[in-house]
Amino acid sequence: MFSKFLKLKPEKQEQIINAALKVFSRESYKQASTDEIVNAAGISKGALFHYFRSKKDLYLFLYDYVTKVLTDEYFGSIDLSERDILLRLQQMCLLKLSLLKKHPDMMNFAAKAFVEEDDEIKGNIMEKNKEITAKGYSNFQDNIDTSKLREDVDDQMALNIIRWTFEGYANKEQAALRNHPMDEVLFDKWISEINGYIEIIRKCLYKGGNEP
Numbered sequence: 001m002f003s004k005f006l007k008l009k010p011e012k013q014e015q016i017i018n019a020a021l022k023v024f025s026r027e028s029y030k031q032a033s034t035d036e037i038v039n040a041a042g043i044s045k046g047a048l049f050h051y052f053r054s055k056k057d058l059y060l061f062l063y064d065y066v067t068k069v070l071t072d073e074y075f076g077s078i079d080l081s082e083r084d085i086l087l088r089l090q091q092m093c094l095l096k097l098s099l100l101k102k103h104p105d106m107m108n109f110a111a112k113a114f115v116e117e118d119d120e121i122k123g124n125i126m127e128k129n130k131e132i133t134a135k136g137y138s139n140f141q142d143n144i145d146t147s148k149l150r151e152d153v154d155d156q157m158a159l160n161i162i163r164w165t166f167e168g169y170a171n172k173e174q175a176a177l178r179n180h181p182m183d184e185v186l187f188d189k190w191i192s193e194i195n196g197y198i199e200i201i202r203k204c205l206y207k208g209g210n211e212p
Helices: 010-024 036-041 045-051 056-076 085-102 103-116 119-142 155-176 184-205
Strands: none
Touching: 010 036, 010 103, 036 045, 036 056, 036 085, 056 085, 056 103, 056 119, 085 103, 085 119, 085 155, 085 184, 103 119, 119 155, 155 184
16 A cells, blocks of 8 residues: 555655654644645655555554554563563553653654544554554563462452553543643653552552561
8 A cells, every 4th residue: 555655765764754753743633734744754745645645544654653663662672571560560661761762753643643533543543552452461461470469369350450550540641641742751750650559559469568
């Protein structure tokens, strides 16, 4: 579908991708202007629609591109030898922070796309997210050591409580991104709050959690 675009020289592809990322990472799908994209990319609107049949095609191409780059780096860096579920969660948060520093436009675009409400693309994005979310859950629980959990607590119920806690937190913060761009200040707030939840969960569900 995107063969014409993929035949461009890599530097030209990168120029167009970066221009589109800057616009889509700031604006909603509906508000994002293709005029602004072509101006930033230094190409004509005719050229843009020669490579991509529509704004929707450009957006979905960009989403696939961004999620591949980010998930390859993210899942390729997770240390699954860390078997403590709470320490693994901390590691995942720090990995996301490093990606934010390295790819700010990509991370902002991905965050905005995750909560995009426009009917033209919402269904496509939700479908694409299912596979990513499933892989994330797999890494969340893969080879976890449950021996640190209290003996009077059901292991799977405890893991569900941990997962649901952070799912709920993530959903709340992702919804807030509609009105606030993701930046390091916000991410530092997330890390601080997540660490707070981790300490509460450790006290409640781990052996000796309430010991000084």
